[in-house]
Amino acid sequence: MQMEMSAKCLLTIVAEHVLKERLIEEIQNAGARGFTLTEVSGEGSRHRRVSEIMGENIKIETIVTPEVAQSLLTTLTRDYFPHYAAIAYTSTVNVLRGQKYE
Amino acid sequence: MQMEMSAKCLLTIVAEHVLKERLIEEIQNAGARGFTLTEVSGEGSRHRRVSEIMGENIKIETIVTPEVAQSLLTTLTRDYFPHYAAIAYTSTVNVLRGQKYE
Amino acid sequence: MQMEMSAKCLLTIVAEHVLKERLIEEIQNAGARGFTLTEVSGEGSRHRRVSEIMGENIKIETIVTPEVAQSLLTTLTRDYFPHYAAIAYTSTVNVLRGQKYE
Numbered sequence: 001m002q003m004e005m006s007a008k009c010l011l012t013i014v015a016e017h018v019l020k021e022r023l024i025e026e027i028q029n030a031g032a033r034g035f036t037l038t039e040v041s042g043e044g045s046r047h048r049r050v051s052e053i054m055g056e057n058i059k060i061e062t063i064v065t066p067e068v069a070q071s072l073l074t075t076l077t078r079d080y081f082p083h084y085a086a087i088a089y090t091s092t093v094n095v096l097r098g099q100k101y102e
Numbered sequence: 103m104q105m106e107m108s109a110k111c112l113l114t115i116v117a118e119h120v121l122k123e124r125l126i127e128e129i130q131n132a133g134a135r136g137f138t139l140t141e142v143s144g145e146g147s148r149h150r151r152v153s154e155i156m157g158e159n160i161k162i163e164t165i166v167t168p169e170v171a172q173s174l175l176t177t178l179t180r181d182y183f184p185h186y187a188a189i190a191y192t193s194t195v196n197v198l199r200g201q202k203y204e
Numbered sequence: 205m206q207m208e209m210s211a212k213c214l215l216t217i218v219a220e221h222v223l224k225e226r227l228i229e230e231i232q233n234a235g236a237r238g239f240t241l242t243e244v245s246g247e248g249s250r251h252r253r254v255s256e257i258m259g260e261n262i263k264i265e266t267i268v269t270p271e272v273a274q275s276l277l278t279t280l281t282r283d284y285f286p287h288y289a290a291i292a293y294t295s296t297v298n299v300l301r302g303q304k305y306e
Contacts, residue, residue: 042239139244198281
């Protein structure tokens with residue numbers, strides 16, 4: 001059996017829960033083939049009080065090509081980061097069945 | 103004090119919740135020393151409707167040797183990916199107390 | 205528009221839920237600018253029974269400079285790992301708006 005592993009970009013976005021639907025739409029419009037959403041809490045660099053309520057924030061992870069990552073990061077920089085508490089970061093992962101994300 | 107950091111493989115599996123017990127058993131049988139399980143939601147490349155229910159899917163993360171990762175990826179490719187919506191990817195992490203995972 | 209991406213250290217700590225407040229305080233004292241907390245479950249290398257209860261453990265992720273990561277890893281090694289079930293690992297990520305974490 002041949003396993004197909006391919007290097008892809010894992011883009012992680014952590015943002016306010018209110019942005020959930022909009023961010024999912026951005027991800028889909030950018031051409032991502034899927035995403036994973038986790039309800040999280042946390043404190044950002046604005047030093048707000050830490051919420052005790054799980055689900056205050058969302059973490060969205062999506063495995064994409066570098067081009068889709070670039071498109072999404074541009075959108076985040078232009079339309080979201082000036083107005084909302086959010087962070088985004090990328091790393092390289094080796095994906096089994098990577099062709100699904102191309 | 104000496105800190106022991108060692109490079110290990112972080113294997114992440116995202117799959118349908120119904121696979122939880124079977125995947126945990128696979129991970130343990132492959133020789134992994136532990137895992138972290140998160141209840142998540144999301145949409146895969148089959149473009150199913152996004153569930154609003156947290157916990158529809160599970161994300162399992164396990165820190166393993168390359169050999170254990172390879173064994174698990176082979177199992178996933180052979181026994182799970184043909185039948186279930188699932189993704190798997192690996193990355194390299196530097197683990198404190200890495201000797202626990204050898 | 206110019207996007208500012210910078211390489212940072214993503215430090216992940218998985219520990220017993222009872223350590224939540226103490227670990228958050230350690231992270232803040234070390235100079236981290238924020239963190240994300242996820243309620244998880246799992247089994248560690250002590251081979252305890254897998255809890256069915258989500259939130260048994262916590263996963264804390266914080267994006268920091270190498271110096272802050274080093275400081276936190278030293279604290280974990282000295283004050284927590286001898287007494288508690290916990291793991292910690294680091295990886296490199298490219299952060300949008302990285303200057304917030306410096």
